[in-house]
Amino acid sequence: MRSGIGLPAKTQGVLKALGLRKRMTTVYHPVSQSVAGQIMRIKELVDVKEVEKAMTKAQMRSARRPDPGFYVESRGIGELSENA
Numbered sequence: 001m002r003s004g005i006g007l008p009a010k011t012q013g014v015l016k017a018l019g020l021r022k023r024m025t026t027v028y029h030p031v032s033q034s035v036a037g038q039i040m041r042i043k044e045l046v047d048v049k050e051v052e053k054a055m056t057k058a059q060m061r062s063a064r065r066p067d068p069g070f071y072v073e074s075r076g077i078g079e080l081s082e083n084a
Contacts, residue, residue, distance in 0.1 A: 001023070001024065001045060001046055001047050002023065002044070002045045002046075003023050003045075004020075004042075004045065011041065011042060011045075014038050014041050014042050015042060015045070017038060018035075018038055018039075018042075020046070026055075026060060028051070028054040031050070
């Protein structure tokens, strides 16, 4: 969620070890004591969730895509002159 810029080299090393190179990236790790310890060192920088199985890149991209919602139909030129 947050960047490691300006933080100590040790903290930046933990981010790198977990595979977090850029902000807002998603990585999957198995539940273990070593990963939990690394997450505790950077807990204020990340958002952690436990999931059943990892999503593929295509699945993550489609999950981030917003719903189509509303759209505006363009009016014809004839309709604009009639309303004026």
